[in-house]
Amino acid sequence: DRREDILARFIREVEQKDLPPPGLPRSVLVDHIPIFLEEIDLELSAGSAARVSMGAVEVSTTARQHGQQRWNLGYDVQALVREYGVLRHAILQTAKAAGTPLTADEGDILARYLNVGVGAAITEYVRSREEQLKARQSDLEFLTEAGELLGSSLDYQSTLSRLMRLLVPRLADFC
Numbered sequence: 001d002r003r004e005d006i007l008a009r010f011i012r013e014v015e016q017k018d019l020p021p022p023g024l025p026r027s028v029l030v031d032h033i034p035i036f037l038e039e040i041d042l043e044l045s046a047g048s049a050a051r052v053s054m055g056a057v058e059v060s061t062t063a064r065q066h067g068q069q070r071w072n073l074g075y076d077v078q079a080l081v082r083e084y085g086v087l088r089h090a091i092l093q094t095a096k097a098a099g100t101p102l103t104a105d106e107g108d109i110l111a112r113y114l115n116v117g118v119g120a121a122i123t124e125y126v127r128s129r130e131e132q133l134k135a136r137q138s139d140l141e142f143l144t145e146a147g148e149l150l151g152s153s154l155d156y157q158s159t160l161s162r163l164m165r166l167l168v169p170r171l172a173d174f175c
Contacts, residue, residue: 003037006090007090011030019083024073032069033066035062040110043109063121063124064120064124066117067120
């Protein structure tokens with residue numbers, strides 16, 4: 001019932017802590033948070049602290065999208081984890097201000113749900129970083145091979161021919 005209050009508190013606290021990169025518009029800062037709040041609401045409504053339901057496990061899609069968007073914006077892992085902490089704090093403070101603090105079971109469900117979200121977002125970060133590292137490794141291998149080829153012979157015609165055999169497969173798709 002207090003999603004707007006939670007969002008306002010979340011935005012205010014995230015901006016105060018300088019978590020987002022400079023110049024990030026509010027609409028991007030909020031992004032997946034309303035969907036995430038809806039999923040948390042459904043989980044709390046179903047409520048059982050003894051388990052993490054399939055709903056919490058399925059949040060990984062929303063959290064992955066959130067994590068991927070944050071990496072593309074230039075966030076780091078610490079900022080993302082802190083952002084989830086700010087969301088938790090905003091939810092708890094809004095509930096307290098409304099005179100409806102969460103029960104221990106609801107707090108447990110919220111913590112588990114946010115943990116699943118953090119885990120999924122970090123998994124997305126690791127996947128993105130691995131892709132970047134593979135691309136960089138491929139570039140370095142190419143440059144090493146080209147350097148070896150250029151230094152292997154003084155005969156420019158044979159060097160140029162071998163260099164073309166190296167360049168064409170790599171650049172053909174790019175062209």
